[in-house]
Amino acid sequence: MFIRRRRAPFFLIRTAARTAGTAGGRRTVRRAAGLAAALTLTLTACGGAESEGDADVTLDLVVADYGHRTARSSTDYWKRVIDAFEKRHPDIAVHLDPVPYTRLDKTVAARAADGDAPDIAQSGVFAPYVAKGQLYSADETLSIGTQADFVPALARAGEISHVQYGMPFSSSTPxxxxxxxxxxxxxxxxxxxxxxxxxxxxxxxxxxxxxxxxxxxxxxxxxxxxxxxxxxxxxxxxxxxxxxxxxxxxxxxxxxxxxxxxxxxxxxxxxxxxxxxxxxxxxxxxxxxxxxxxxxxxxxxxxxxxxxxxxxxxxxxxxxxxxxPAGLSDWLVAFKQHHHAQQIGTFLDFLYSTDNAVHYAGGQGTLPVTVPAAEKMRADAVYRPLWPFVDQLPKVQFQPMGTTxxxxxxxxxxxxxxxxxxxxxxxxxxxxxxxxxxxxxxxxxx
Missing domain, CATH: 3.40.190.10 (Periplasmic binding protein-like II)
Structure with missing residues (x-):
């Protein structure tokens, strides 16, 4: 059974998640009613995609390229998500930089050390960046609703001194x-x-x-x-x-x-x-x-x-x-260098929507990192072979990722x-x- 991680009384979180604007210094996000069909992204929006030159802010996103490890390309997934996001938010462009997963951590570390940190990066580690004061916390970027949706064991594994910096993206348990x-x-x-x-x-x-x-x-x-x-x-x-x-x-x-x-x-x-x-x-x-x-x-x-x-x-x-059960996760980290906290949060709230989370996990042979996505996958017979793995998620114990x-x-x-x-x-x-x-x-x- 999944129990959402609560930073405030449950009814307050849900109320805040339905309210437009800001609350307590945090942005909140409207949730669409109903469920989309399984394995579909919410790609409908008015107007065409905007070029980076027309946007007010361009976010630099570094992700892992897994090649042909699975039937569905992770890079193709990111491109579809970015296209849908830019249609909905024409003032924010996202520049995608896929890096072979064997070089991902070294590439992100080198860029951060050289003063050229991306806005968002997929990474196997986050503690070294926290020690240098380079990362936003989840509190500084994500809406309350998105934070509350993370599988609690995954959210805790992304914490250092009870503050979450690593945002789980790709999880698994054997x-x-x-x-x-x-x-x-x-x-x-x-x-x-x-x-x-x-x-x-x-x-x-x-x-x-x-x-x-x-x-x-x-x-x-x-x-x-x-x-x-x-x-x-x-x-x-x-x-x-x-x-x-x-x-x-x-x-x-x-x-x-x-x-x-x-x-x-x-x-x-x-x-x-x-x-x-x-x-x-x-x-x-x-x-x-x-x-x-x-x-x-x-x-x-x-x-x-x-x-x-x-x-x-x-x-x-x-x-x-x-x-x-042991657990594994790749993390998303948000760097402070370019001062794009608001735009980063807007993109991540979109990325962690239930349909997007289910679509990525189902296509890559991983598990969803949010409770709504896990519940949706657990209720769909298409994913029956994954159900025992999903059921293990609330119990997993991770390697000490919060230790530098x-x-x-x-x-x-x-x-x-x-x-x-x-x-x-x-x-x-x-x-x-x-x-x-x-x-x-x-x-x-x-």
Whole structure:
């Protein structure tokens, strides 16, 4: 069940969201009545698109270009949204700058450092910019109604000291995918509900000739994501209640030891052991070489296109039951440099409308970041394969994105976790080293 995040009494938020003009120093936005058809954008408006030269303000928007990762181009989506927005707001133009996602964070950081920050940027990080005073907060740009609509777990993950700077745009959470055909061949009747169950299923798959029974993605591409899911399944994680790093906790050490001894050492993670990357794991699943993989919903269209009979299940806790799910998100950040807070807010309020949010998530294999969009997707049978993922959203736990040192600490995890899980690996020693490095980074930059 989704519960909206409330900064004011619910009736006040809804009243403000229906009121034109400003309230308490914040702009508010009118909401259209009724629901548009699924997978459509609100593109109707009077008049033609205006050129940037005719607008009073031009916003510079940097976004990720994912190439042909999905059937629908993310760049095409942005172009359609911008065209619709400019028709409705001819005084504001939006200049789109798509950047290959592998270079996105470096490009945004370089521009901000060079005094050429975009007005709005999609980014994997926001804390370093907050530390330098470069970003508007959500309070300074978004209407109250838009802020209230964010999925609460996502909104909290975008906060630093209880102030939201990262505005979630593209969210996701993984589930355990399994190949039903391979499970049937191995005599496995249902997906595992504990770590012991994963080990038993993996052993049966190996005996049935499956090349990679469980695809452990702890190679450098996305090791921190896979690792977090395992840590959460054993009451661990990257940070504690105080916000400090707890990488070397007893729970975390026990988790990595259990994975090493229960899956890697017996050869249940395939030829690459603990060094498999996410791209390879997903490819192995759609080619029928992987029995189980912890994966995000972007794998769904890939599996369906390859006609893989798959099912999904919650990733289990060590002792049984569903673990706290890990979450991922890309963020939108608003830079102060050009003093376009009002125009930025106008564009973002439009961008986060329910139809736009559903359209992007449905087309890109991600999940909606607002409660109304999640509810709309959850009510539409077109999105039935995504429903279990949507249902996990209110419970997700994120990596410590609000910590300035996290990008460096994450790089250390990506580099060293595979070694900790290898057959001759020492989880305690690796985690101790990562903790020392994290403490040093935190002391320097946080």
């Amino acid at each position: 589930r355990l995918f399994y190949n039903k055909k391979l499970f049937a061949r191995a005599g496995i009747e249902r997906p595992p509900t504990s770590w012991a169950g994963i080990e038993r299923a993996a052993a049966a798959l190996k005996a049935a000739g499956v090349q990679t029974p469980y695809a452990l993605q702890t190679g450098p591409e996305a090791a921190e994501d896979e690792t977090l899911s395992w840590l959460l399944g054993n009451n661990g994680g990257y940070v504690g209640m105080s916000g400090g790093y707890t990488l070397d906790s007893a729970e975390n050490t026990a988790t990595l030891t259990a994975v090493r001894d229960g899956l890697v050492d017996p050869g249940l993670t395939g030829p690459k052991g603990s060094s498999l990357n996410r791209t390879e794991a997903y490819r192995g699943f759609v080619t029928g070489k992987v029995g189980m993989v912890l994966a995000h919903p972007v794998l769904i269209p890939m599996a369906e296109e390859a006609h893989v009979p798959y099912g999904t299940a919650p990733f289990p806790r060590r002792t049984g039951g569903a673990a706290t 040192s996290w990008p460096r600490v994450r790089a250390g995890l990506q580099e060293k976790i595979a070694g900790a899980l290898s057959r001759n690996g020492d989880p305690a020693a690796v985690l101790d080293g990562l903790q020392n490095e994290a403490d040093h980074r935190a002391a320097v930059v946080d």
